[in-house]
Amino acid sequence: MTDALIATLRDIVGTDDVLQAQAASAYLVEWRGAFRPTALAVVRPADTQQVADVIVACANAGCAVIAQSGNTGLVGGAAANDAQRHVIVNLERMNRIRAVDADNATITVEAGCILSDVQQAAVDAGLFFPLTLASRDRCRIGGNLATNAGGLNVVRYGNMRDLALGLEVVLADGRVWNNLTGLRKDNSGFDLDDLFIGSEGALGIITAAVLKLYEPVVQQVSALFALESPAQAVRLQRRLTAASGHNLTGCELMSRQAVELACTHIDGCEEPFDIDHEWYLLVELASSAEGHWLLDAISSVVERARREHEWVDVIVAHDVEMSRRLWHLRESLPPAQVAEGASIKHDISLPVSKLPAFLERALTAIREALPGVRPCPFGHVGDGNLHFNLSQPVNAHGPAFLAQAGAAHAVVHDIVAEMGGSIAAEHGIGRLKVAALDRYKSEVERDMMRAIKTALDPDNRLNPGAVVASD
Amino acid sequence: MTDALIATLRDIVGTDDVLQAQAASAYLVEWRGAFRPTALAVVRPADTQQVADVIVACANAGCAVIAQSGNTGLVGGAAANDAQRHVIVNLERMNRIRAVDADNATITVEAGCILSDVQQAAVDAGLFFPLTLASRDRCRIGGNLATNAGGLNVVRYGNMRDLALGLEVVLADGRVWNNLTGLRKDNSGFDLDDLFIGSEGALGIITAAVLKLYEPVVQQVSALFALESPAQAVRLQRRLTAASGHNLTGCELMSRQAVELACTHIDGCEEPFDIDHEWYLLVELASSAEGHWLLDAISSVVERARREHEWVDVIVAHDVEMSRRLWHLRESLPPAQVAEGASIKHDISLPVSKLPAFLERALTAIREALPGVRPCPFGHVGDGNLHFNLSQPVNAHGPAFLAQAGAAHAVVHDIVAEMGGSIAAEHGIGRLKVAALDRYKSEVERDMMRAIKTALDPDNRLNPGAVVASD
Numbered sequence: 035m036t037d038a039l040i041a042t043l044r045d046i047v048g049t050d051d052v053l054q055a056q057a058a059s060a061y062l063v064e065w066r067g068a069f070r071p072t073a074l075a076v077v078r079p080a081d082t083q084q085v086a087d088v089i090v091a092c093a094n095a096g097c098a099v100i101a102q103s104g105n106t107g108l109v110g111g112a113a114a115n116d117a118q119r120h121v122i123v124n125l126e127r128m129n130r131i132r133a134v135d136a137d138n139a140t141i142t143v144e145a146g147c148i149l150s151d152v153q154q155a156a157v158d159a160g161l162f163f164p165l166t167l168a169s170r171d172r173c174r175i176g177g178n179l180a181t182n183a184g185g186l187n188v189v190r191y192g193n194m195r196d197l198a199l200g201l202e203v204v205l206a207d208g209r210v211w212n213n214l215t216g217l218r219k220d221n222s223g224f225d226l227d228d229l230f231i232g233s234e235g236a237l238g239i240i241t242a243a244v245l246k247l248y249e250p251v252v253q254q255v256s257a258l259f260a261l262e263s264p265a266q267a268v269r270l271q272r273r274l275t276a277a278s279g280h281n282l283t284g285c286e287l288m289s290r291q292a293v294e295l296a297c298t299h300i301d302g303c304e305e306p307f308d309i310d311h312e313w314y315l316l317v318e319l320a321s322s323a324e325g326h327w328l329l330d331a332i333s334s335v336v337e338r339a340r341r342e343h344e345w346v347d348v349i350v351a352h353d354v355e356m357s358r359r360l361w362h363l364r365e366s367l368p369p370a371q372v373a374e375g376a377s378i379k380h381d382i383s384l385p386v387s388k389l390p391a392f393l394e395r396a397l398t399a400i401r402e403a404l405p406g407v408r409p410c411p412f413g414h415v416g417d418g419n420l421h422f423n424l425s426q427p428v429n430a431h432g433p434a435f436l437a438q439a440g441a442a443h444a445v446v447h448d449i450v451a452e453m454g455g456s457i458a459a460e461h462g463i464g465r466l467k468v469a470a471l472d473r474y475k476s477e478v479e480r481d482m483m484r485a486i487k488t489a490l491d492p493d494n495r496l497n498p499g500a501v502v503a504s505d
Numbered sequence: 506m507t508d509a510l511i512a513t514l515r516d517i518v519g520t521d522d523v524l525q526a527q528a529a530s531a532y533l534v535e536w537r538g539a540f541r542p543t544a545l546a547v548v549r550p551a552d553t554q555q556v557a558d559v560i561v562a563c564a565n566a567g568c569a570v571i572a573q574s575g576n577t578g579l580v581g582g583a584a585a586n587d588a589q590r591h592v593i594v595n596l597e598r599m600n601r602i603r604a605v606d607a608d609n610a611t612i613t614v615e616a617g618c619i620l621s622d623v624q625q626a627a628v629d630a631g632l633f634f635p636l637t638l639a640s641r642d643r644c645r646i647g648g649n650l651a652t653n654a655g656g657l658n659v660v661r662y663g664n665m666r667d668l669a670l671g672l673e674v675v676l677a678d679g680r681v682w683n684n685l686t687g688l689r690k691d692n693s694g695f696d697l698d699d700l701f702i703g704s705e706g707a708l709g710i711i712t713a714a715v716l717k718l719y720e721p722v723v724q725q726v727s728a729l730f731a732l733e734s735p736a737q738a739v740r741l742q743r744r745l746t747a748a749s750g751h752n753l754t755g756c757e758l759m760s761r762q763a764v765e766l767a768c769t770h771i772d773g774c775e776e777p778f779d780i781d782h783e784w785y786l787l788v789e790l791a792s793s794a795e796g797h798w799l800l801d802a803i804s805s806v807v808e809r810a811r812r813e814h815e816w817v818d819v820i821v822a823h824d825v826e827m828s829r830r831l832w833h834l835r836e837s838l839p840p841a842q843v844a845e846g847a848s849i850k851h852d853i854s855l856p857v858s859k860l861p862a863f864l865e866r867a868l869t870a871i872r873e874a875l876p877g878v879r880p881c882p883f884g885h886v887g888d889g890n891l892h893f894n895l896s897q898p899v900n901a902h903g904p905a906f907l908a909q910a911g912a913a914h915a916v917v918h919d920i921v922a923e924m925g926g927s928i929a930a931e932h933g934i935g936r937l938k939v940a941a942l943d944r945y946k947s948e949v950e951r952d953m954m955r956a957i958k959t960a961l962d963p964d965n966r967l968n969p970g971a972v973v974a975s976d
Binding site: 135136137138139140181182184188193195196205209210211212213215216217218219220221222223224225226228229231232233237248249253268269272275276277278279280281321322323324325327330331334383384385386387388414417418419454455456457458459460461462463467471474475476478479482483485486488489490501 | 606607608609610611652653655659664666667676680681682683684686687688689690691692693694695696697699700702703704708719720724739740743746747748749750751752792793794795796798801802805854855856857858859885888889890925926927928929930931932933934938942945946947949950953954956957959960961972
């Protein structure tokens with residue numbers, strides 16, 4: 035049966051693109067090391083019809099299909115784990131920009147396109163694709179869609195869901211749904227696009243999408259505020275939103291510990307102020323409109339907030355180089371935590387208004403639960419999304435610290451749930467958080483998710499074990 | 506059985522809020538006159554639990570539930586049509602503003618809130634709720650959500666789906682799903698909110714929602730361009746988007762015929778220019794940022810476009826009163842068509858880039874199919890959405906003209922479908938377009954819709970006959 039399937043898959047995609055054993059190993063990694071993926075084969079289809087044919091062949095052989103594009107996910111969403119019955123469909127060969135429609139401000143791309151290539155294609159067309167995240171040079175559009183990727187510009191442009199106008203999807207039965215319409219208004223039936231987006235390959239395999247483009251930025255200013263409290267960050271965020279006319283394009287909170295590790299471990303990072311501060315808020319304003327009114331806007335906010343003691347110190351970056359240095363500091367926080375040793379991570383969100391209270395509660399609770407722990411919270415305060423990461427105590431044994439992850443998750447996630455937040459803000463559920471989802475989601479919501487999963491994938495052939503718990 | 510159900514419903518919502526016969530008649534109208542609704546009763550629950558109890562009672566009695574809020578829909582979405590087995594659940598008593606969270610920029614409202622009351626509540630909180638449409642003083646949030654309402658500000662702020670962060674929904678089995686979280690990022694499971702939004706009461710009854718608020722507008726400018734062609738409108742739209750930094754908040758195309766009828770029939774409408782023009786483009790730029798840069802932006806676009814012969818004449822409205830008059834002209838187009846006699850309507854969308862070609866083809870084809878017809882196309886060109894309405898020939902017999910509606914729809918919708926557009930851009934499917942949906946949607950999409958309908962409403966108790974064709 036297995037041999038017959040491999041032969042069929044070779045017929046479909048070509049012998050060179052059915053990888054097994056050593057040849058498949060590059061695709062069977064999970065870079066956080068939380069999973070050790072295994073699969074019967076990694077198949078690399080060249081087009082949508084091949085994806086469809088692969089799904090049918092696998093179904094006929096009783097095998098499941100796990101979609102993979104850039105394999106940069108953080109929750110084991112593509113972590114196949116059955117060497118006999120899981121086939122990984124890797125989409126990297128499907129990397130064509132199918133069309134750019136400048137007057138409709140859209141680009142049609144295949145799931146295997148690397149995010150930064152899509153960004154560049156937009157630039158080449160005189161436009162701008164705003165989604166951006168640290169893995170932009172490796173992650174691919176299929177994964178961005180399957181996980182409803184967020185990143186640094188969400189506060190102004192939304193998540194991937196907000197940036198997609200229509201999809202092409204291969205369904206569990208091998209049929210292709212083509213909704214690559216590029217329409218900005220379409221109320222003809224249920225919103226299937228948004229159902230597939232963020233479903234992590236469990237409802238269908240997204241093979242292409244029409245994405246919104248924006249006009250290129252011509253005016254930009256960044257600033258770094260030194261703060262005494264997260265509450266000041268929330269208030270500054272609202273003032274900057276108003277003053278800039280919703281042109282706040284980045285709004286990142288950074289804790290002292292997170293900044294300190296970056297300055298210790300990462301080249302090009304240095305302490306931004308003469309003295310240390312408890313919190314930092316990095317903001318960016320940007321617009322495609324000519325002028326210098328964003329600088330005026332930030333200056334007026336800085337001045338008013340100064341009078342009201344809403345910040346302790348501030349750097350306004352007037353030029354590109356200074357701005358680049360500030361953002362380098364922000365982008366260095368995650369690798370700095372890796373360099374410092376073991377880290378327990380949380381990707382949570384709350385209403386923006388509740389972030390200060392959450393931080394107060396969670397920081398107290400986690401310090402009590404894990405003595406010596408060094409919390410390094412940082413993240414997208416404008417979206418209510420924090421990466422509540424915990425670095426190991428100084429000189430601690432990494433594995434021993436990581437053994438406390440479950441206890442730490444319970445402390446943090448319980449507080450998040452109690453305050454009405456999400457335990458999976460932008461990274462998704464994958465396999466990492468399926469049990470947590472079962473714990474924190476209402477029964478009625480889990481029933482709906484199971485009903486929809488069964489409706490679209492009745493035999494549980496698509497990414498079984500991800501997002502929705504298998505029975 | 507019927508008497509027993511009525512008694513149960515009275516127990517649930519109170520005797521005065523179970524309306525039958527004459528008392529129910531005000532709720533059994535469909536204002537376009539395309540349907541003559543009938544129902545066993547109109548029930549007016551006061552809270553979410555009563556909605557749930559009504560659904561269970563109706564299910565036990567073998568009756569279906571049709572949700573209604575403002576009853577201003579245009580496609581018969583709430584047109585109950587079974588005097589024995591349809592119960593209308595009218596949500597107008599559920600009209601509480603539950604909460605405003607200024608630092609999260611959200612408002613939590615019940616489904617029975619009138620849209621303009623929500624707009625006012627936002628103003629009272631120092632903020633702004635951008636959804637607006639002609640029926641704003643009568644339509645209610647439940648209907649706005651159930652139909653994913655669009656309207657005049659979509660080009661900048663999106664449809665209702667883009668403005669909703671979370672819902673409270675009563676499901677077909679009477680359970681309540683509470684997702685009123687107000688989160689801007691949440692990737693914990695499938696996107697159920699967006700599935701309910703736009704599903705026209707066929708998957709669940711939305712009882713409340715958390716909506717996004719924006720900062721209030723402090724800077725605004727409108728302009729009316731006289732044009733030779735829709736292609737000029739598309740190009741101007743793009744230039745204005747770029748120059749204003751995506752602060753184009755309204756972008757309405759109006760045909761000569763539509764403007765002429767408004768000036769003939771509606772008080773306060775007058776010819777905007779000394780001579781007639783084929784097409785008009787009404788635009789508005791607005792921002793919450795201080796300054797006069799939007800006037801600078803529009804002035805620069807006007808000047809550059811003048812040199813390139815991209816418009817024939819233009820009025821820039823520097824003050825509120827002139828702006829109000831221009832928008833009064835636009836809002837008078839639909840009532841003017843009513844005053845002129847019979848009208849055959851189409852609510853279509855295309856990629857913005859394809860609108861000029863669509864108009865050329867559709868106008869030629871419809872004039873050939875319906876000799877003497879007076880097309881009055883107008884609408885939201887910035888979203889690719891046109892109301893391709895057809896006024897009866899001069900002195901024609903109204904009913905005879907309307908008898909040609911089916912033929913007209915086939916001509917227009919065939920062209921829309923061929924060009925990759927939607928036959929239901931912002932008004933929905935309801936009962937009016939179920940057959941058309943069957944004609945134009947792919948089998949694979951219809952199968953998915955049916956599968957989801959069955960998954961969430963297995964006994965077809967919620968708005969049967971709407972959106973999804975009953976077997």
